[in-house]
Amino acid sequence: MSSAPTLLLSPLEIRVLGVLSEKQRTVPDSYPLTLNSLLSGCNQKTSRHPVMEVSEAQAQLTLESLKRYSLITESSGGRAYRYGHNIDGVLRVPSQSVALLTALMLRGPQTAGELRIACDRMHNFADISSVEAFLDELAERPAGALVVKLARLPGAREQRWAHLLGGPPPQDALPAAGDMPAAAPRSFEPGLDEVATLKSRVARLEEDLAATREALQRVCDELGMSKALWP
Structure with a gap:
């Protein structure tokens, strides 16, 4: 029996998965998402780092590749197929941790305080120490770390966290969520x-x-x- 493929996602796979997880919690009445709704979430200009321009063909190919990891569910409802995620089942982490991973996937590295604010519509963490407790669990996970604490930036008071779903984060750490520039959307290359x-x-x-x-x-x-x- 062949083993499951190692989880190492591309930027597009991370964006698609993050959008599905986010929308499940923020607009449950529209979830699972149609392809058009998924595209809108991927190309959203707010609360995204980086801002992308994903085509329908790219989204379709990405959905197919995510199915190899059993991370995507597909159903037919009405006139269009609808797509959902299976992060909880594949990674075997609680919903609070999925919310944190979602915020990191969509917005890039953030401090525990920034993550608490970013996750507000997905999960209401009681305080920053609660956020840090779940982050520590994700970092010390026996099956493999899913997040890592980054080195403190010059002049920064708190360290930021990054997800590891796409491999180790780049050395030139991305700007904090509060400092995300309002850059024009770029095509994914x-x-x-x-x-x-x-x-x-x-x-x-x-x-x-x-x-x-x-x-x-x-x-x-x-x-x-x-x-x-x-x-």
Whole structure:
């Protein structure tokens, strides 16, 4: 039996997953999300670092890649497919920790105090020490740390935290949430490693599709439906 793939997400996967988790808690009546609602959340210009411009094709490909980790649920409701997340089930962490991870995924590194404010609509933490307790649990998790405390910035009074869902954070730490610039949205331009990863995933999906078609064709042949199903 093959083991599950190691969880190492791309910036787009992190953004999509963060939006699904956020909207589940802030607009529960609209959750699970349609693709259009998901895109709006990904391209939102407030409470996002960095600001992105994600296309429909990029979002679709990202949803497919997240399914490999069982992080995405898909359902058909009305005229459109709807998408949800399965962070709790895959990472096996409590809802309070999911709220903290969501804020870090969408807004970048933040102090415990900033995280308490950012999570207000997702979970009402009693105080900063409560936030720090859950962050410590995530950092000392036996199955692998999900957050890390960053080095204190020059002149800063508190240290910030960053998530590890995309690997170690960059050395040049991102600006704190309160200092996020109102920059114009940028198109997502993956690096060479991310392009290679996406190409590998597309190739794997194409192989799976070809195998499925071949199996279905064999079944049709056995049933006397010899006509090719595909050109």
